[in-house]
Amino acid sequence: MQTKFHFIKREGVFHLELLKLDEIIKALSGELITRGKDVNFSGVSTDTRNIEKGNIFFALKGDNFNGNCYVEMASEKGAALCIIDEVLFCEEKLQKHTSIIKVENCRKALLDLAEFYRSMLNIKIVGVTGSTGKTSTKDLTAAALSAKYKVFKTEGNFNNEIGLPLMIFKLDNSYDVAVLEMGMNNLEEIHRMAKAARPDIALITNVGISHIENLKTRENILKAKMEITNFFNKNNILIINGDNDLLKGITREGFKVIKVGMENKGDYFPSEIHLQEDKVSFKVLEEVFEINLPGKHNVSNGLLSIACGIELGMSLKEIKEGFRNLKGTGMRLDIIKKESYTIVNDCYNASPDSMKAAIDVLININGKRKIAVLGTMKELGEESYNAHKEVGKYAKEKGVDLLIALGEYNNAYEEGFNHEFKSFNSREEVAEFLETDISFGDVLLFKASRAMKFEEIIEILKSKKA
Incomplete structure (x- = not known):
C-alpha cells in the first residue's frame, strides 16, 4: 500500500537568513561571548578560504589544524558569527560585525544547528546509504524525482558528519525534496547524521565489507547502516535491496519496509533486462526504463529510485521521464x-x-x-x-x-x-x-x-x- 506524502508549502521561503542569533545560541546550548552588529546570516563555512560576508564560521578541529586559530581571519573576511570551542582570539582584533558563540564541541554544534534548521523546513528528505552504490543511487533518485518535484541532492562527496550538515544549510522551502547521501566509517556516525537530517524515506543499497577494518563484522556494518532509521516512526519508509543477504532479512520495525531486487522478487523487480555498453534498460510493472549508466548493479540502484518515486506519489511514466535528467557524479564508471x-x-x-x-x-x-x-x-x-x-x-x-x-x-x-x-x-x-x-x-x-x-x-x- 502506497504511503500518501503531502507536499504543502509554507507561506514564503524559509532559509538561513531568517535564523536569529538567540535561536542559534539556544539550539547549540552555547554561550554568547561577543555580540556583533550583523544579525543576518548568509551561509555556513568551515574553511576561512571560502568565507563570504555574513557567513557563520564553525571553527572545527582536525588532526593537523585548529579552526579556533582562524577566528580573527574569519571575522576580517566578513563572518557575521563564529562558533568556537576554544578562545584563541584577541577580542580587539575582531571586526564589529562579528558575534562569537562558545560551545562544548564545534563538530557536534554543526550537526545541532543543522538539526534545528532542518526542523524549520517543510520539505521531504530522502536519505541514501549502503556499502556501495550510494552516489549512483543518489543521482538516480534525484533524477527520477525531478520530473515532478524541485529536487536538491548532495553535492560531490559531502556525505559525512561535516559534509551532510553543510548540504542541509543549502536547503530552503523552495525545494520539494532533498536526496542526501550518508556515508560512515564507524558506528553512531549515521545515527548522528540521521538525527540532523530526519529522513522521511531511507534507501539502503547493500551491506558489504567496506570499513570492516573498523567495524569487524558485516553484522556491525548492517547495524551502522540501519542507524538511518533510528528516528523513524509509522510514517517513515525504508527501501532496501532484497538481493543482499543481510538486508533481505529486515522486517517491519514500526515503519514501512519495501524490498526491491532482481534475485529475490520483492515489492518491485525487473524483467527484460538489457545491458549495453553505456546504459541499461529493464521493465518494471508495465513500464520500460532506460538508465544512462552501465552495469547490472545500476538496475538494482534504479529499482530503489523507482520505489522511492512511487512512494512519493509519482507515476511510472513520470519516473521514466525523470531518469532522462540524470547527471552523474564524476569518476564513477x-x-x-x-x-x-x-x-x-x-x-x-x-x-x-x-x-x-x-x-x-x-x-x-x-x-x-x-x-x-x-x-x-x-x-x-x-x-x-x-x-x-x-x-x-x-x-x-x-x-x-x-x-x-x-x-x-x-x-x-x-x-x-x-x-x-x-x-x-x-x-x-x-x-x-x-x-x-x-x-x-x-x-x-x-x-x-x-x-x-x-x-x-x-x-x-x-x-x-x-
Missing part, C-alpha cells in the same frame, strides 16, 4: 572513447563489490583486449588479502585479458588472477607501460580507492595517446 582505445574511469572509490561491478562493465564493452588496472581497496582490515585475491579470481573468471596491479596487495591480485599479470610501484610506471602496450581496440578499466589517485594515470594517457 565514466566511459571515455578515444580514437584507438576505450577507458573506463572508476577512480573515485573501491570495495570488493564495486570492483566486481566495474569488471562486469569492462567485459560488456566491445573491444579486443580487456585490461583491468586495479589498486588497493582500503579499510578492509584482516579481510584485505583475501578480498584482493577474490577480485583477481573474479577478473579471470569474467575474461579479463591482462591485470595490472599497483599497491600493497599486488601479490594477492596475482595469486587470484593466475594469468597474464603485471605489477608496478608507481602511477608513472603504470602510465609508461600502458603508453607502449596499448593496442588498437583495447578497453582499459581504472579502479582503486580514492587516495591512490588513478585519475592521474588517465590524464597522462589522454595527453599522450590518441
Whole structure:
C-alpha cells in the first residue's frame, strides 16, 4: 500500500537568513561571548578560504589544524558569527560585525544547528546509504524525482558528519525534496547524521565489507547502516535491496519496509533486462526504463529510485521521464572513447563489490583486449588479502585479458588472477607501460580507492595517446 506524502508549502521561503542569533545560541546550548552588529546570516563555512560576508564560521578541529586559530581571519573576511570551542582570539582584533558563540564541541554544534534548521523546513528528505552504490543511487533518485518535484541532492562527496550538515544549510522551502547521501566509517556516525537530517524515506543499497577494518563484522556494518532509521516512526519508509543477504532479512520495525531486487522478487523487480555498453534498460510493472549508466548493479540502484518515486506519489511514466535528467557524479564508471582505445574511469572509490561491478562493465564493452588496472581497496582490515585475491579470481573468471596491479596487495591480485599479470610501484610506471602496450581496440578499466589517485594515470594517457 502506497504511503500518501503531502507536499504543502509554507507561506514564503524559509532559509538561513531568517535564523536569529538567540535561536542559534539556544539550539547549540552555547554561550554568547561577543555580540556583533550583523544579525543576518548568509551561509555556513568551515574553511576561512571560502568565507563570504555574513557567513557563520564553525571553527572545527582536525588532526593537523585548529579552526579556533582562524577566528580573527574569519571575522576580517566578513563572518557575521563564529562558533568556537576554544578562545584563541584577541577580542580587539575582531571586526564589529562579528558575534562569537562558545560551545562544548564545534563538530557536534554543526550537526545541532543543522538539526534545528532542518526542523524549520517543510520539505521531504530522502536519505541514501549502503556499502556501495550510494552516489549512483543518489543521482538516480534525484533524477527520477525531478520530473515532478524541485529536487536538491548532495553535492560531490559531502556525505559525512561535516559534509551532510553543510548540504542541509543549502536547503530552503523552495525545494520539494532533498536526496542526501550518508556515508560512515564507524558506528553512531549515521545515527548522528540521521538525527540532523530526519529522513522521511531511507534507501539502503547493500551491506558489504567496506570499513570492516573498523567495524569487524558485516553484522556491525548492517547495524551502522540501519542507524538511518533510528528516528523513524509509522510514517517513515525504508527501501532496501532484497538481493543482499543481510538486508533481505529486515522486517517491519514500526515503519514501512519495501524490498526491491532482481534475485529475490520483492515489492518491485525487473524483467527484460538489457545491458549495453553505456546504459541499461529493464521493465518494471508495465513500464520500460532506460538508465544512462552501465552495469547490472545500476538496475538494482534504479529499482530503489523507482520505489522511492512511487512512494512519493509519482507515476511510472513520470519516473521514466525523470531518469532522462540524470547527471552523474564524476569518476564513477565514466566511459571515455578515444580514437584507438576505450577507458573506463572508476577512480573515485573501491570495495570488493564495486570492483566486481566495474569488471562486469569492462567485459560488456566491445573491444579486443580487456585490461583491468586495479589498486588497493582500503579499510578492509584482516579481510584485505583475501578480498584482493577474490577480485583477481573474479577478473579471470569474467575474461579479463591482462591485470595490472599497483599497491600493497599486488601479490594477492596475482595469486587470484593466475594469468597474464603485471605489477608496478608507481602511477608513472603504470602510465609508461600502458603508453607502449596499448593496442588498437583495447578497453582499459581504472579502479582503486580514492587516495591512490588513478585519475592521474588517465590524464597522462589522454595527453599522450590518441
